Amino acid sequence: MKLHEYQGKELLRQFGVNVQDGKVAYTPDEVRSIAREYGQAVVVKAQVHVGGRGKAGGVKFSPTIDKAFENAEKILGMDIKGLTVNKVLVTKAVDIDAGTEYYVGMIVDRNVQSFTLMACAEGGMEIEELAAERPEAIIRHRVDPITGLRPYEAREVAIRAGFKGNLNKIADMMVKMSQAALARDAVLVEINPLFIDADGTPLALDTKFEIDDNAMYRHKDLLDWRELEAEHPLEIEASKYGFAYVKLDDGNVGVLGNGAGIVMTSLDVVNRAGAKPANFLDIGGGAKAEIVYNAVKLVSKDTDVKAIFINIFGGITRADEVAKGVIQALKEGILTKPVRMRIAGTAEEEAKALLAEVNSPLIQMYPDMFQAAEAASRDANSAGEAK
Ligand code: GDP
Numbered sequence: 100m101k102l103h104e105y106q107g108k109e110l111l112r113q114f115g116v117n118v119q120d121g122k123v124a125y126t127p128d129e130v131r132s133i134a135r136e137y138g139q140a141v142v143v144k145a146q147v148h149v150g151g152r153g154k155a156g157g158v159k160f161s162p163t164i165d166k167a168f169e170n171a172e173k174i175l176g177m178d179i180k181g182l183t184v185n186k187v188l189v190t191k192a193v194d195i196d197a198g199t200e201y202y203v204g205m206i207v208d209r210n211v212q213s214f215t216l217m218a219c220a221e222g223g224m225e226i227e228e229l230a231a232e233r234p235e236a237i238i239r240h241r242v243d244p245i246t247g248l249r250p251y252e253a254r255e256v257a258i259r260a261g262f263k264g265n266l267n268k269i270a271d272m273m274v275k276m277s278q279a280a281l282a283r284d285a286v287l288v289e290i291n292p293l294f295i296d297a298d299g300t301p302l303a304l305d306t307k308f309e310i311d312d313n314a315m316y317r318h319k320d321l322l323d324w325r326e327l328e329a330e331h332p333l334e335i336e337a338s339k340y341g342f343a344y345v346k347l348d349d350g351n352v353g354v355l356g357n358g359a360g361i362v363m364t365s366l367d368v369v370n371r372a373g374a375k376p377a378n379f380l381d382i383g384g385g386a387k388a389e390i391v392y393n394a395v396k397l398v399s400k401d402t403d404v405k406a407i408f409i410n411i412f413g414g415i416t417r418a419d420e421v422a423k424g425v426i427q428a429l430k431e432g433i434l435t436k437p438v439r440m441r442i443a444g445t446a447e448e449e450a451k452a453l454l455a456e457v458n459s460p461l462i463q464m465y466p467d468m469f470q471a472a473e474a475a476s477r478d479a480n481s482a483g484e485a486k
């Protein structure tokens with residue numbers, strides 16, 4: 100479960116991390132009264148479950164009360180990466196130029212089968228971008244989940260990362276952050292920027308906090324923070340149909356199959372064919388035409404999807420039912436992207452006959468999954484180039 104910045108900050112505060120003051124508001128009027136109460140420059144910050152809000156115009160420095168009101172009017176209701184902003188955090192602004200911005204974070208790291216603490220002297224920027232451009236600038240340190248992060252380890256990491264300031268205070272903050280991460284079963288906690296003021300004292304200006312969904316039974320006190328509407332709209336729609344659907348970032352090929360194993364294989368095959376899967380969608384065993392129709396409709400709604408790869412191994416699932424579902428979507432004008440299918444097994448010949456009757460270039464069947472995946476990947480990639 101992803102937490103909003105203000106929620107993550109609340110958890111960090113409970114563990115003694117020095118966090119920038121702030122209050123949540125739902126209307127520009129509320130923002131104005133918070134700005135008046137603070138009596139100083141504030142920052143108005145969109146509360147949505149995505150990073151990079153600053154770049155998207157969702158974080159605005161507001162030197163006056165009127166400016167805070169004006170910025171709140173701009174940010175509330177704004178769309179950031181497909182999510183609507185319906186609340187903002189109003190923080191007491193700090194003078195960034197009078198200090199430094201660093202990055203610290205802790206993640207569950209499968210490579211080391213433990214937690215990894217990360218620290219970088221170049222804060223502010225998204226860590227994913229930094230990791231791609233200058234991986235050597237990020238210091239990594241494995242944290243033992245039994246002992247947690249010890250103060251001497253934190254100091255050593257801070258020194259290796261090139262942090263300047265009061266190293267004891269900075270290390271103490273890193274220890275407290277890791278205690279919060281461990282106690283709350285976090286898969287990710289980031290403080291970015293970690294601001295160090297002129298006196299060398301650290302202050303958390305922004306945080307990302309994500310709790311392991313499998314551990315939520317231990318954090319029932321946080322269940323109220325769960326917001327269905329903040330989750331991906333297509334994931335909510337998929338859950339209505341009972342589909343196992345996961346939206347994947349940066350994909351261009353919609354993928355659907357009958358069974359988790361075949362869908363996972365399909366994702367690999369799309370990658371191998373040089374494109375990127377845009378989702379995981381398992382329609383389950385024995386799917387009838389209507390289910391396939393709903394699945395195609397769902398995947399078609401994803402604007403990232405440029406072509407669809409359907410991979411069905413017909414056992415209980417009948418290939419002709421699959422074909423009927425896809426054809427129905429085509430006839431209703433829902434299907435606007437090419438569908439490249441491999442449907443093998445039960446009623447395969449009937450499926451071929453149905454598709455031959457329709458004879459649309461949008462729907463093609465292939466003898467094996469590699470060819471179908473390659474065709475879908477080619478279509479998706481060339482659609483991207485055409486833009
Ligand atoms: P993100 O873009 O979603 O990571 O949102 P952040 O909370 O990290 O804000 C983006 C940027 O806004 C930060 O990297 C800072 O440079 C800037 N920022 C955030 N808080 C303050 C503040 O109190 N004062 C000033 N001057 N800038 C701030």
Ligand code: MN
Nearest residue numbers: 223291292305
């Ligand atoms: Mn940030």
